[in-house]
Amino acid sequence: MSCPTALSVLVNPNVLEAENVVKDAISHHKILHIVGKCWVDYLGRAKSKLEPGERILIVKADGSLLVHRSIGYEPVNWMPGGETVFHVLSKTGVLEVHAVRQKPREYVKVFFDRIRLVSALSLVDSGEFALYASEEDMQRVILLRPDLLEPGFRPISYEKKVEPGFVDVYGVDKDDKLVVVEIKRKTAGKEAVLQLARYIDAVRGKAGREVRGVLVAPGIGKDVQRLLATLGLEYKHLDPKKCAEILSQKKSKKLAEFFNETAHFQHP
Amino acid sequence: MSCPTALSVLVNPNVLEAENVVKDAISHHKILHIVGKCWVDYLGRAKSKLEPGERILIVKADGSLLVHRSIGYEPVNWMPGGETVFHVLSKTGVLEVHAVRQKPREYVKVFFDRIRLVSALSLVDSGEFALYASEEDMQRVILLRPDLLEPGFRPISYEKKVEPGFVDVYGVDKDDKLVVVEIKRKTAGKEAVLQLARYIDAVRGKAGREVRGVLVAPGIGKDVQRLLATLGLEYKHLDPKKCAEILSQKKSKKLAEFFNETAHFQHP
Numbered sequence: 001m002s003c004p005t006a007l008s009v010l011v012n013p014n015v016l017e018a019e020n021v022v023k024d025a026i027s028h029h030k031i032l033h034i035v036g037k038c039w040v041d042y043l044g045r046a047k048s049k050l051e052p053g054e055r056i057l058i059v060k061a062d063g064s065l066l067v068h069r070s071i072g073y074e075p076v077n078w079m080p081g082g083e084t085v086f087h088v089l090s091k092t093g094v095l096e097v098h099a100v101r102q103k104p105r106e107y108v109k110v111f112f113d114r115i116r117l118v119s120a121l122s123l124v125d126s127g128e129f130a131l132y133a134s135e136e137d138m139q140r141v142i143l144l145r146p147d148l149l150e151p152g153f154r155p156i157s158y159e160k161k162v163e164p165g166f167v168d169v170y171g172v173d174k175d176d177k178l179v180v181v182e183i184k185r186k187t188a189g190k191e192a193v194l195q196l197a198r199y200i201d202a203v204r205g206k207a208g209r210e211v212r213g214v215l216v217a218p219g220i221g222k223d224v225q226r227l228l229a230t231l232g233l234e235y236k237h238l239d240p241k242k243c244a245e246i247l248s249q250k251k252s253k254k255l256a257e258f259f260n261e262t263a264h265f266q267h268p
Numbered sequence: 269m270s271c272p273t274a275l276s277v278l279v280n281p282n283v284l285e286a287e288n289v290v291k292d293a294i295s296h297h298k299i300l301h302i303v304g305k306c307w308v309d310y311l312g313r314a315k316s317k318l319e320p321g322e323r324i325l326i327v328k329a330d331g332s333l334l335v336h337r338s339i340g341y342e343p344v345n346w347m348p349g350g351e352t353v354f355h356v357l358s359k360t361g362v363l364e365v366h367a368v369r370q371k372p373r374e375y376v377k378v379f380f381d382r383i384r385l386v387s388a389l390s391l392v393d394s395g396e397f398a399l400y401a402s403e404e405d406m407q408r409v410i411l412l413r414p415d416l417l418e419p420g421f422r423p424i425s426y427e428k429k430v431e432p433g434f435v436d437v438y439g440v441d442k443d444d445k446l447v448v449v450e451i452k453r454k455t456a457g458k459e460a461v462l463q464l465a466r467y468i469d470a471v472r473g474k475a476g477r478e479v480r481g482v483l484v485a486p487g488i489g490k491d492v493q494r495l496l497a498t499l500g501l502e503y504k505h506l507d508p509k510k511c512a513e514i515l516s517q518k519k520s521k522k523l524a525e526f527f528n529e530t531a532h533f534q535h536p
């Protein structure tokens with residue numbers, strides 16, 4: 001069972017059979033999947049009790065633990081990996097999986113009294129995950145990091161209503177000229193340029209000072225550069241993948257904070 | 269295979285064998301678990317690509333979809349249940365599971381070219397999940413809903429440093445008396461009362477006006493009421509389970525916002 005690529009599957013095992021596979025899986029950092037009737041206790045900064053019912057327990061290679069019910073995308077109990085220590089034991093027909101962390105001291109204990117399925121295997125996975133931001137994400141990146149548009153740019157507002165619609169980002173440059181920013185997450189065509197030109201016209205009418213228009217996109221189509229020049233508008237390259245990376249740093253922090261705050265629970 | 273309690277398990281199935289079990293599982297709202305080599309495309313407000321590697325795909329009874337890699341407590345791709353529509357097909361040795369949502373239009377497509385394990389079953393689960401708040405959670409509830417302490421209470425600060433330590437919540441009552449609140453998530457004993465008394469002494473020395481001390485807990489131990497009375501302190505019952513319920517309403521909203529914002533991605 002300790003062959004790294006071997007797959008162990010037990011259907012309706014008894015507790016002792018399951019215990020062997022579970023111990024082997026956890027000690028060899030395999031992905032463990034148990035389906036059965038269980039109850040779950042959590043104690044740490046908060047406390048929870050999940051009454052008996054059939055659920056899925058997953059323990060991943062890094063010790064991350066998830067308890068999933070039959071519905072909902074969120075786990076009912078979970079614990080991050082890394083510092084988690086596991087204890088697996090069986091007592092009077094009950095298989096117990098304890099996941100314990102220090103700092104703060106907390107544990108999740110899962111008790112199975114009927115096991116329908118256990119599987120354990122190692123996953124071979126080196127594939128890259130590439131994320132490309134949405135236009136809203138790109139907007140957020142410019143608000144967070146206005147120097148990515150240009151040094152000295154200061155956003156004033158976003159989704160600002162002007163006569164033909166909403167300006168994505170609206171601000172001033174280092175020379176105090178107004179700047180209207182239109183964002184596209186794909187290669188921008190002439191339609192995007194004309195949209196920006198309409199916004200500029202609307203703002204110019206009221207502003208009484210110089211207004212610049214900047215089209216932000218990962219690329220521009222053929223002949224678009226000429227149209228921009230004709231209309232006195234500018235283009236700034238911004239890559240949705242780079243935006244996603246910037247936000248993912250910020251978001252994983254935010255997620256971590258969220259999870260801290262909820263003390264390892266989520267609710268349907 | 270359509271018996272509601274039957275468990276289907278296939279080890280190293282070919283694509284057509286897997287396709288049958290997957291279709292049956294999804295149409296009968298079973299929990300589906302596929303382990304194998306796959307790649308994943310997401311397109312919606314944002315876009316992502318997960319390159320080939322071995323992962324776990326879970327589709328729950330409500331159509332929630334999760335793709336998990338071998339490490340990390342977060343799924344690499346996911347989709348909520350409810351409105352999600354599934355298409356399952358096989359083409360030239362590849363099993364495709366498409367999960368599609370409208371409003372906003374988005375899809376996750378998972379492509380397996382090697383399947384190591386498929387399981388499908390229905391979970392019988394009516395167990396209640398009970399969550400009991402931490403002391404920090406109870407503090408947050410009092411800050412959010414100060415009337416739970418008493419009508420007219422207005423918090424001024426929390427974790428306020430006074431000479432012996434930090435006051436949990438500090439505020440004024442409807443008669444403008446200062447109120448020092450000490451929170452315990454378990455039945456409070458004499459030690460908690462003496463701790464509160466020390467804080468009161470420290471605050472009284474500086475305040476120059478009347479100071480009340482309130483011990484907030486789900487219960488108080490034997491003889492604690494007498495000690496409170498002797499020291500001129502008060503007790504207010506507050507149940508950690510009720511606090512957890514109040515926060516879970518707030519948090520599920522917050523979580524929903526978070527997930528909206530990240531456009532269905534989370535990062536390790």
